[in-house]
Amino acid sequence: MSTVTVKDYRANAQASTWCPGCGDFAVVAAMQRALVNLGLKPHQVVAVTGIGCSGKFNYYLGANAFNSMHGRSLPVAQAIKIANRDLVVIAAGGDGDGYGIGVGHFIHACRRNVDITYVVMDNHIYGLTTGQTSPTSRKGFKTKTTPYGAAEHPIRPLPLALASGCGFVAQGFSGDVKHLQSLFEAAIQHKGFALVNVLSPCVTFNKEQTYDWWRENLVNLDEREDYDPADRSAAYKVVNELNSLVTGIIYREERSDYQDELPNYDPQPLIYQDLSRPIQDRDELLAAFM
Amino acid sequence: MDFTWKIGGAQGEGIDSAGEIFALTLHRMGYYIYAYRHFMSLIKGGHTNYKVRVSSKQFRHRGDKLDMLVAFDQRSIDENLHELKNGGAVLYNAGAFEPKFPGDVDVVPIGVPMQQIAKDHGSIVMTNMAAMGASAALVGLEPDAFDAFIAERYGKHGAEVVEANRKVVRAGYEAASQVTTWRATLPEIPEENKRKKRVFMHGNDAIALGAVVAGCRVVAAYPITPATDILYSLLKLLPKYGGVVLQAEDEMAACQMAVGCNYAGVRAMTSTSGPGFSLMTETLGLAGVSETPVVIVDVQRAGPSTGMPTKTEQGDAFQAIFSSHGEIQRIVLAPATVEDCFYDIQRAFNLADKYQCPVIVLTDLALGLSKQSVDVDDIDFERISIDRGELLTEEQVKEIAANGGYKRYAITESGISPRALPGQEGGVHIAISYEHTEEGHEDETPFHRVSQTEKRIRKMSTFDPEEFGVRLSGDRKPELLLIGWGSTIGQIDEVRQALAAEGRSVAHLHLSVLYPFPTRAVREAIESAGSVLVVENNAFGQLQQLIQLHVGHYDHMHSCRKFSGEPFNVSEILSRANEVLAESKSVKEVG
Ligand SMILES: Cc1ncc(C[n+]2csc(CCOP(=O)(O)OP(=O)(O)O)c2C)c(N)n1
Ligand code: SF4
Numbered sequence: 008m009s010t011v012t013v014k015d016y017r018a019n020a021q022a023s024t025w026c027p028g029c030g031d032f033a034v035v036a037a038m039q040r041a042l043v044n045l046g047l048k049p050h051q052v053v054a055v056t057g058i059g060c061s062g063k064f065n066y067y068l069g070a071n072a073f074n075s076m077h078g079r080s081l082p083v084a085q086a087i088k089i090a091n092r093d094l095v096v097i098a099a100g101g102d103g104d105g106y107g108i109g110v111g112h113f114i115h116a117c118r119r120n121v122d123i124t125y126v127v128m129d130n131h132i133y134g135l136t137t138g139q140t141s142p143t144s145r146k147g148f149k150t151k152t153t154p155y156g157a158a159e160h161p162i163r164p165l166p167l168a169l170a171s172g173c174g175f176v177a178q179g180f181s182g183d184v185k186h187l188q189s190l191f192e193a194a195i196q197h198k199g200f201a202l203v204n205v206l207s208p209c210v211t212f213n214k215e216q217t218y219d220w221w222r223e224n225l226v227n228l229d230e231r232e233d234y235d236p237a238d239r240s241a242a243y244k245v246v247n248e249l250n251s252l253v254t255g256i257i258y259r260e261e262r263s264d265y266q267d268e269l270p271n272y273d274p275q276p277l278i279y280q281d282l283s284r285p286i287q288d289r290d291e292l293l294a295a296f297m
Numbered sequence: 298m299d300f301t302w303k304i305g306g307a308q309g310e311g312i313d314s315a316g317e318i319f320a321l322t323l324h325r326m327g328y329y330i331y332a333y334r335h336f337m338s339l340i341k342g343g344h345t346n347y348k349v350r351v352s353s354k355q356f357r358h359r360g361d362k363l364d365m366l367v368a369f370d371q372r373s374i375d376e377n378l379h380e381l382k383n384g385g386a387v388l389y390n391a392g393a394f395e396p397k398f399p400g401d402v403d404v405v406p407i408g409v410p411m412q413q414i415a416k417d418h419g420s421i422v423m424t425n426m427a428a429m430g431a432s433a434a435l436v437g438l439e440p441d442a443f444d445a446f447i448a449e450r451y452g453k454h455g456a457e458v459v460e461a462n463r464k465v466v467r468a469g470y471e472a473a474s475q476v477t478t479w480r481a482t483l484p485e486i487p488e489e490n491k492r493k494k495r496v497f498m499h500g501n502d503a504i505a506l507g508a509v510v511a512g513c514r515v516v517a518a519y520p521i522t523p524a525t526d527i528l529y530s531l532l533k534l535l536p537k538y539g540g541v542v543l544q545a546e547d548e549m550a551a552c553q554m555a556v557g558c559n560y561a562g563v564r565a566m567t568s569t570s571g572p573g574f575s576l577m578t579e580t581l582g583l584a585g586v587s588e589t590p591v592v593i594v595d596v597q598r599a600g601p602s603t604g605m606p607t608k609t610e611q612g613d614a615f616q617a618i619f620s621s622h623g624e625i626q627r628i629v630l631a632p633a634t635v636e637d638c639f640y641d642i643q644r645a646f647n648l649a650d651k652y653q654c655p656v657i658v659l660t661d662l663a664l665g666l667s668k669q670s671v672d673v674d675d676i677d678f679e680r681i682s683i684d685r686g687e688l689l690t691e692e693q694v695k696e697i698a699a700n701g702g703y704k705r706y707a708i709t710e711s712g713i714s715p716r717a718l719p720g721q722e723g724g725v726h727i728a729i730s731y732e733h734t735e736e737g738h739e740d741e742t743p744f745h746r747v748s749q750t751e752k753r754i755r756k757m758s759t760f761d762p763e764e765f766g767v768r769l770s771g772d773r774k775p776e777l778l779l780i781g782w783g784s785t786i787g788q789i790d791e792v793r794q795a796l797a798a799e800g801r802s803v804a805h806l807h808l809s810v811l812y813p814f815p816t817r818a819v820r821e822a823i824e825s826a827g828s829v830l831v832v833e834n835n836a837f838g839q840l841q842q843l844i845q846l847h848v849g850h851y852d853h854m855h856s857c858r859k860f861s862g863e864p865f866n867v868s869e870i871l872s873r874a875n876e877v878l879a880e881s882k883s884v885k886e887v888g
Pocket of ligand 2 (some may be wrong): 025026029030061134208209
């Protein structure tokens with residue numbers, strides 16, 4: 008078997024249009040390394056995005072890509088996995104995409120538990136539309152649309168994921184590619200829906216949550232020997248106490264995924280099934296209506 | 298020759314199940330049945346009724362009139378008496394209420410204490426069974442006519458329940474036999490009917506069955522009347538083939554999921570009604586520009602907004618044809634019959650794959666929920682074979698990869714770019730919602746914008762709506778041309794026949810493709826007719842406006858519109874047709 012290298016991904020990738028220094032570069036790099044480390048070739052992977060700077064993640068990753076509309080990466084990604092469970096499916100996007108316009112899909116994806124990985128590049132701002140407030144912007148944060156400071160409290164993705172039944176909740180930081188890579192590997196290997204929220208600075212429009220700011224404030228749970236990610240109440244507690252300023256695997260639970268729960272589900276991907284069977288079953292199918 | 302029966306009461310009194318048992322019994326005896334459900338958007342109370350048209354040949358509507366009404370309450374009489382023929386019977390629940398009739402009507406009231414009978418022989422919830430027994434007596438069925446069904450329906454509740462129901466039926470039968478000499482005459486059952494295999498299904502069932510035959514393996518949808526039954530039918534069919542019925546969080550997700558599956562190579566659809574379709578229009582743009590096949594069924598109900606969820610209307614033609622941001626190619630089909638539903642959904646999947654675009658199948662509540670007897674020979678599993686269009690095989694992709702590389706949006710003469718699937722080695726590509734280059738790279742330069750748009754327009758040029766979307770019956774150069782679309786076919790056909798029987802020269806043009814519009818066929822028909830009547834179940838005349846848009850404005854084109862939420866009666870179209878005929882005659886005489 009030929010081995011896969013990052014070059015195989017880069018061969019398909021487009022030239023970047025992100026600002027130099029954008030946190031999202033690290034996300035792509037970490038994902039490419041994670042996929043290579045897991046022995047996955049570009050054709051075996053589909054990355055699905057919505058719209059945003061971060062929505063271009065899959066242009067630069069170099070795997071198969073489906074670029075949907077703003078906020079709609081998750082429905083498409085789940086469907087691809089349902090159609091062909093042989094594929095490794097990664098949904099990715101920004102905080103506006105995932106926690107604003109697409110937050111309904113996020114909550115339901117957590118509870119539905121289709122076996123995909125969801126990467127949110129959380130920069131606390133709308134990048135592509137040049138600097139408006141985001142659902143994760145802190146209260147009082149000044150942006151073009153909140154010149155007097157944001158009036159709303161921010162969404163807190165980690166407790167939201169936990170409360171919605173997400174079986175794998177992790178948070179990474181673009182300033183630590185190696186750690187990010189390990190989180191991605193664990194997320195992809197996790198059976199079921201896995202969230203990796205990545206604190207990924209927007210160097211152009213967010214002058215507050217900078218690389219330095221994150222470095223000063225983040226605590227890496229993976230380095231804490233006494234932290235047990237299988238303990239749901241501990242997860243709530245630590246996220247609460249540290250105001251979500253954590254990285255690492257926060258919660259992980261082994262359970263059956265969506266497709267396991269389906270009646271009569273055939274482990275062979277739907278894409279390979281014999282479509283002529285209903286014609287052979289004609290009499291039986293019609294009998295139900297007589 | 299036909300006989301019409303209706304049972305009415307409050308929602309929650311078992312009206313629907315009584316109606317369905319009555320209908321299915323007669324269907325199995327060899328009659329052709331058309332069953333129409335009148336119901337409301339509530340769970341208990343209100344008024345609901347179930348009308349059964351029983352005939353020796355196939356009709357495609359519920360019939361204007363009524364021979365016999367079974368009334369559980371006064372409201373059932375008040376709301377339905379206008380339909381009753383002179384000398385018709387009203388079988389009412391004696392003791393439960395004292396029926397009042399307007400002084401001038403010619404009706405035969407027949408009181409049977411159905412509720413009391415149910416209490417005495419079973420329980421009060423079996424009142425509908427007492428009504429069934431009484432009905433059986435009055436229409437000349439045997440007392441055991443419903444026995445088989447009772448076992449089928451209530452067997453799961455145990456032998457005691459089955460027995461109690463049967464007892465109640467017999468007691469109702471006895472009581473009705475004694476209290477009146479009024480008897481209905483059912484039509485003869487032609488010998489050939491008994492030999493024919495027939496199914497009893499509605500448009501929603503036929504859509505579900507057709508979808509499975511077409512190779513659809515995933516349906517993602519959000520519940521909405523009157524489309525939810527498609528999910529129920531698919532739940533019975535799909536798991537057998539490893540398929541998935543997924544209740545999405547909303548219609549945006551449902552439609553995006555259908556797109557996602559199709560992108561991955563599995564045929565998938567979504568089904569909804571007007572308000573849900575509105576939420577899906579976002580995804581139409583995506584499917585259009587990313588050139589991903591998707592099939593959307595809109596079982597129309599009376600809008601706008603929540604409107605009248607349990608009433609029928611042909612109000613979504615414009616929405617189906619025009620809704621989307623930007624400009625996209627699509628196909629809109631409007632099946633007219635249950636059989637059409639079965640075939641058109643299969644065509645929809647083939648067309649979606651062939652043209653890599655959204656295909657919308659527009660039915661409505663009347664077609665979607667009215668169960669009918671259909672000859673099994675008309676549900677031909679092999680008539681339409683699966684055609685996946687230009688879907689590349691693993692080998693083809695490898696070859697393309699070796700010869701310069703795969704381009705998802707390659708500019709081709711036909712405008713159709715062969716589709717690789719994720720998972721195929723050498724076929725790694727981007728499907729994209731932005732305007733793009735041949736490779737699928739986001740691009741806003743005029744060259745790519747123009748060449749990709751032209752490609753998307755060009756790919757539709759081989760689609761011919763007249764191949765299966767146009768039915769023309771009657772005279773070639775008629776005095777009057779009736780034009781309709783979708784579920785109104787039965788009534789319009791009956792009007793044409795009635796007028797022809799009076800010696801008028803009439804034709805009927807019925808459309809089941811609304812976009813791309815069958816312009817040539819419509820123009821020819823209109824221009825060869827003395828006058829034209831466009832018949833549709835809406836207020837704004839959407840088909841008529843489409844004709845004006847695609848074909849032109851005509852002084853001899855008139856409209857017949859109904860937007861009360863009810864399907865047309867034949868008499869309504871007939872009187873409008875006579876008006877138009879009289880008008881055009883007077884114009885000719887004067888001129
Ligand atoms: C339906 C719709 N509404 C609005 C937009 C405009 N829009 C594009 S991206 C975006 C937000 C981007 O922010 P985020 O999702 O956080 O991603 P980022 O650019 O910061 O990576 C908005 C509002 C759109 N494309 N579609
Ligand atoms: S605007 Fe912000 S998020 Fe967008 S590319 Fe630039 S740095 Fe990254």
